[in-house]
Amino acid sequence: MTGLAPPAVRVRPATGSTGGRSGSIGWMALPALTIFVAFGVVPLAGVLLLSFTRWDGIGAIHPAGLDSWRTVLTDPGLPHALWVTFLVMALSWAFQTPMSLLMGVFLAGRQRYREILAIVYVVPLLLSSAALAITYKALLDPNFGLGAGLGFSFLAQDWLGRGTLALGVVVFVVSWQFIPFHALIYQGGVRQIPVALYEAAQIDGAGRLRQFFSITLPQLKYTIITSSTLMVVGSLTFFDLIFVLTEGGPGDATRVLALDMYKRGFQANLMGPASAIAVILVLVGLALALLLRRLGGRDASASQQEGM
Amino acid sequence: MATLTTDTGRAADAPTGQGPRGRARGAGIGRFNWPGGLAGWVWLVIVVVPLYWIVITSLKERSSYYAQNPLAPPSDPTLENYRLVIESxxxxxxxxxxxxxxxxxxxxxxxxxxxxxxxxxxxxxxxxxxxxxxxxxxxxxxxxxxxxxxxxxxxxxxxxxxxxxxxxxxxxxxxxxxxxxxxxxxxxxxxxxxxxxxxxxxxxxxxxxxxxxxxxxxxxxxxxxxxxxxxxxxxxxxxxxxxxxxxxxxxxxxxxxxxxxxxxxxxxxxxxxxxxxxxxxxxxxxxxxxxxxxxxxxxxx
Incomplete structure (x- = not known):
């Protein structure tokens, strides 16, 4: 979950009420700026440069013009990786959003037992992706896993050995970890909806379902955008989980972009093409972030209570 | 995991219905929210079963793991696995x-x-x-x-x-x-x-x-x-x-x-x-x- 664009980026200019001395504290930002430039900005520029070179990861770096781009763009592996990345993104969004919305609304109730449910839900978030992947690998083992042990044949499939199933497992494990996170976001959103809206609706005779679709959902618009942005942009970063769980397999069935980059760069020692993939990854991430912003309407300060 | 058990204990005597606090701020939900409740409880099972399985299995002997029902608690719990991990x-x-x-x-x-x-x-x-x-x-x-x-x-x-x-x-x-x-x-x-x-x-x-x-x-x-x-x-x-x-x-x-x-x-x-x-x-x-x-x-x- 690193490097996600948060929803409401406030760039409010500070009020310079402190007078003339203020400019002299610029140095306080220097340490943060230095390290961020060295290990964030420079690598970002570097990855673009490296995509025009040939490098095996150890020896010297040779300029290679457009070679890597030609390799990458003509390789059928790229559309496949993009497709798998899209599938993981879309499926995990489509599964997580309704579930976390339902659970968020449910958790917004103030009953004590719901708080306890929330305590338990969060535990998967504390596990590292590596721990999670290892656990599910053992759990889903067709011979020694849970399904085999319980004697349920439908659970004892070769989950990670068949392409579509493996993709489904990835989506499930991601959801298992992150649905509670999004449910908590929705819980917060629901709690901010003015009760007066529901009271007015009740007086008007609106039923529960009607209230949900006419009040809760529209009022949660910005929460839904926040949560969706986090899901979609975050899904580009499922490297560790997929790496440990399936290593992109079986075959190339779960080879998402990030994994494609790793395999080309650090396993096949082709840093040029790997850098080209990384550039594509950055572009996809940026495009998605911008798209979601557009969808959400740029004016985040518009009243969420229109129609009141 | 300790808090989880103590919290469950405390929950027993907490009111489960809508308290006055819940009505005032509970997003206007007066009656039980069935779809949400169902999703909530089903998800609880989905979350708890693997976690439970991790803990009990880590306490089993390797031989009994393959022989036993995977969800049954270990017949004789052992810390042998933990010893192996710590020694690695x-x-x-x-x-x-x-x-x-x-x-x-x-x-x-x-x-x-x-x-x-x-x-x-x-x-x-x-x-x-x-x-x-x-x-x-x-x-x-x-x-x-x-x-x-x-x-x-x-x-x-x-x-x-x-x-x-x-x-x-x-x-x-x-x-x-x-x-x-x-x-x-x-x-x-x-x-x-x-x-x-x-x-x-x-x-x-x-x-x-x-x-x-x-x-x-x-x-x-x-x-x-x-x-x-x-x-x-x-x-x-x-x-x-x-x-x-x-x-x-x-x-x-x-x-x-x-x-x-x-x-x-x-x-x-x-x-x-x-x-x-x-x-x-x-x-x-x-x-x-x-x-x-x-x-x-x-x-x-």
Whole structure:
């Protein structure tokens, strides 16, 4: 979950009420700026440069013009990786959003037992992706896993050995970890909806379902955008989980972009093409972030209570 | 896991219906929300079963694991698996993880705090600070893994490959943008009069930073530290790429290699999962609310 664009980026200019001395504290930002430039900005520029070179990861770096781009763009592996990345993104969004919305609304109730449910839900978030992947690998083992042990044949499939199933497992494990996170976001959103809206609706005779679709959902618009942005942009970063769980397999069935980059760069020692993939990854991430912003309407300060 | 059980105990005598508090603020939901409730309880089972399975299996003997019903509690629980994991250099990996996490979070939060303070206090009068802020905001959109190849190159050229510092430096860099953003939003909420009165008293900006802004933004500092700490503690990509020797492994990487070596010994593998997660679970038990707010970084507020 690193490097996600948060929803409401406030760039409010500070009020310079402190007078003339203020400019002299610029140095306080220097340490943060230095390290961020060295290990964030420079690598970002570097990855673009490296995509025009040939490098095996150890020896010297040779300029290679457009070679890597030609390799990458003509390789059928790229559309496949993009497709798998899209599938993981879309499926995990489509599964997580309704579930976390339902659970968020449910958790917004103030009953004590719901708080306890929330305590338990969060535990998967504390596990590292590596721990999670290892656990599910053992759990889903067709011979020694849970399904085999319980004697349920439908659970004892070769989950990670068949392409579509493996993709489904990835989506499930991601959801298992992150649905509670999004449910908590929705819980917060629901709690901010003015009760007066529901009271007015009740007086008007609106039923529960009607209230949900006419009040809760529209009022949660910005929460839904926040949560969706986090899901979609975050899904580009499922490297560790997929790496440990399936290593992109079986075959190339779960080879998402990030994994494609790793395999080309650090396993096949082709840093040029790997850098080209990384550039594509950055572009996809940026495009998605911008798209979601557009969808959400740029004016985040518009009243969420229109129609009141 | 200790809090979970005690909390369940307390829940027994808590009112389960809508209390007066619930009615006033419960988003207008008067009756039971069946679809939500169903999803909530089903999800509880989905979450609890694997967690339960991890814990009981880690206490089973290897032989009985294959023979027994996987969801039955161990007939004679053993700590043998834990002994095996601990003897496989667990302490070293734990130490490495602690060094990397603390060594990244503390500097990251401190430099971010200073930067956030400068940006809030002076960016109106300083073009440099405005640009710095814009750069950090753009940094939020950079996915860490996309820059990993140049980071690897830089680390090699700095002769830092296969050291813990190689993990720490990029971790700090990638923690900075979000930390600055969150901290700046908090510092903005500090009443201006307080800054003014500090200035009247003749305090320098440096003194104001540590004696006024620092204590007042402590909740945000904790939140940001937890968020960064958790993602660095669980980080896999940087250790995978920037280290090589077993002596420099952090816990997630060690888990992965342990599974490679002992893959067939499922109880031992799961014991390693439990041990690697235990420190975080203890923290969760100690400061659940703070950890939750750290996890969601205020998104859920």
């Amino acid at each position: 250099e667990f302490a070293r990996y734990l130490t490495n993880s602690i060094i990397v996490t603390v060594g990244s979070v503390v500097p990251a939060v401190l430099v971010s705090f200073m930067a956030a303070y400068a940006i809030v206090r002076a960016s109106a009068g300083s073009r440099f600070l405005r640009w710095t802020n814009v750069l950090f905001l753009m940094g939020l959109a950079i996915p860490l893994q996309a820059t990993i190849i140049p980071v690897y190159l830089i680390i090699i050229r700095l002769q830092m490959y296969d050291t813990l510092l190689a993990i720490i430096l990029p971790s700090i860099a990638f923690a900075v943008p979000l930390s600055v953003l969150v901290l700046a939003n908090f510092i903005r909420d500090v009443p201006k009069e307080l800054f003014e009165s500090m200035r009247m008293d003749g305090a320098t900006e440096w003194r104001t930073l540590w004696h006024l802004a620092f204590p007042l933004t402590r909740p945000a500092l904790v939140t940001v530290s937890i968020y960064n700490g958790l993602s660095i503690w669980n980080g896999f990509l940087l250790p995978l790429i920037l280290t090589q020797s077993p002596e420099q492994r952090t816990l997630p990487l060690a888990l992965w290699t342990f599974q490679g070596e002992y893959g067939v010994n499922v109880p031992a593998v799961l014991a390693s999962v439990v041990l690697a997660t235990l420190p975080i679970l203890v923290l969760y038990a100690l400061g659940r609310r703070q950890l939750l707010s750290g996890l969601t970084l205020g998104f859920g507020k």
